[in-house]
Amino acid sequence: MADDAYVATTILRRVERESMAELGFGELAKRRDPTWASSVLIERYDQTIPAGDADAEELRVQLTELLRRALDSGALSDQDRGLLLDLALAANLADAPLRRGRAGLTTPSVAQLVSEDHVLAARTIRRHAANALYRLGEVARQGGRSDDWP
Template sequence: MSVADQFGLDDPTSPLLAEAREGWERWCAVDPRLAVVDDLADLREWTRQADAADKAAVLRTLATLTATDRSAVAVLVWLLIPGACRVAEGLSDLSPDVDALVASELWVQASQVHRLRTPWLARALLNATRREVAASLGVGSRADRHWKRVLVTDDLTTLASTTGDRAAVESVVAPDIELREFLDQAVLDCAVSEDEVCLLRQLAAAAETVGAPLRRGRLGLTTPAAVELVARDHPAASRTLRRRAAHALDRLTIYAVACIDDVSLDRWRAEQHGGGEIGAA
């Protein structure tokens, strides 16, 4: 049984899909800006082709509605079924009941999405679902613990939120989830490369292992002990790894500042488009 089957959302006669359709029609009648498609069945395709700002506005409106209307939760879950199926597929070797686990966790996350403050709602929901299901099955990463400590104890807390509101982030969304979303988008925007993000995660895991203090070596990531631990299984020399990590963190800091608002981010993207990809190593 697939994730979609757990909800019955692919069945045109299912009560939950009927509830989602009714809610969509009701909201569109009240707010024409939400009426980007006449039929809810066309909304998935619209999100694949829509301008990023338009899509974000629709998703944010739906997220706000989840605070008081279960129909909005149903719509968001229906939209995210394809992504949830990929999450379940990626975790399929962990449990024979992974579809049910992903489905139930997705509903929980969608019910709470009105509390999130991130421009990447869909990815945030799917990543949170993956993280919670994996954690329930005893799977996690020690690197995440150090990422979280780094995020909430240094000036680089700007990496955790495009709003810059540190208190709000700590109260409404797990910092490690927000950081993952930020890094995913940074790679897509070529602020850093996937290899650089991988290196930073390896250094975070090493920093956690050696107990590197956050006040030294770029929040502990480039302390000699952490770098040496990573260098044991890496072809590059310690000095090269430390330099690459420092440069990547510098670029991420600049990118985080640009992410404060859409205007700044668009300007940053335009500058990078004219000057080449800065994530190339």
């Protein structure tokens, strides 16, 4: 019995040490990659949306028009639109990173927040959102023609 505990403890310590090394923490990480360990961060990546020519109101009008065209063409249902809006609100509240999960809309934490309201699994929420975003993108590329949608 004591040998089993020793083996389990050894495995846990090794997993912890290797995980930390993989993430770049600890002595093992410094020994494996001394160049990375000695590097110093001098500039942070800015995730904010740069201010362009279009102001926020113009972007809001464009998004509203795109959603209206998608609904009129049958590419999106009212449930899809509601799901996307709920995801956008949750992503904004959770301060989801824009570089992950389709601009933060399908990150696991955001999907989990929305799944409670929609009574669906987070994975199902992510799949529905991905499909809805794909169809919304198609509407944007096609200009809202309804001949390709059921």
